[in-house]
Amino acid sequence: MPTILVVDDDAEIRDVIHMYLRNEGYTVIEAQDGIEAVDKTSSTAIDLVILDVMMPRMDGIRACMKIRDISNVPIIMLSAKEEDIDKITGLTTGADDYIGKPFNPLELLARVKAQLRRQSLLGTDTSSVLIEVRELVIDKQKHIVTVHKMPVALTPREFSILELLASHPGQVFSPAQIYERIWNEAAGYSDNTVMVHIRNLREKIERSPKEPQYIKTVWGVGYKVE
Incomplete structure (x- = not known):
């Protein structure tokens, strides 16, 4: 039980x-x-x-x-x-x-x-080193991201943000929460800092960054991966 x-x-x-x-x-x-x-x-x-x-x-x-x-x-x-x-x-x-x-x-x-x-x-397997969201695959162990089987070059922070969001599908993270977890700083965060990284991520993984399919914006709250 x-x-x-x-x-x-x-x-x-x-x-x-x-x-x-x-x-x-x-x-x-x-x-x-x-x-x-x-x-x-x-x-x-x-x-x-x-x-x-x-x-x-x-x-x-x-x-x-x-x-x-x-x-x-x-x-x-x-x-x-x-x-x-x-x-x-x-x-x-x-x-x-x-x-x-x-x-x-x-x-x-x-x-x-x-x-x-x-x-x-x-049937969630939290121990898996692979996170798959449709055509997006994140290999946590090798630090590799592919979209439609094509590798995508991400900075360490971009990778960490994507991994955080994709590891908790459907969960909304505010800019403050993302900053605190990725930058390991409890204070002094900037919405703009997180926004710039999200924008860069979308440019790299989305087919149409202005109509994202992976990283969704929940207006007034934050971001999530569906």
Whole structure:
């Protein structure tokens, strides 16, 4: 049965979720903050993460971003915040679903099953060194990109941006997130810096850069690979 990581600083909430999941036969691992969640995701085979947003030491948004650096495991965000902007923030940082507190445990359980079923149908192999998006192929090990079997010369940063986006199909990354992950700088990013690299990438991999088929713009939010 799948192993589910439940992350919440409230022990009572963890206990309730644990009980419902255990009754369905799932293996449950618990963490009480974001730092512990990232550690357990990197050291244990996790099939799904239920992640609270408001936590000490490292909040759920930051933990979600770090988990996405190492895994494509489904993530369901759990938070007392129910404003649209909070949901958007959670989903654009890598979460697959979002449910507000207080929640119905049976609804949460249904969403867990839906995400696990979706992941099973996708059959994602996160350990593969090849990423294939239609005619675009990225060899992570050899640092080679081909489009229609023709090699494309990319700079190291262009390659890293493309790999980041293609490794998380459908997930939207803001310019700030791309800058932070690729340049390894938390502050001082420039939307223009990321935009220039995206434009250069499109010139190299797209048949028509003005009508991109691979790197899509989500206006007002960021970029994604479909």
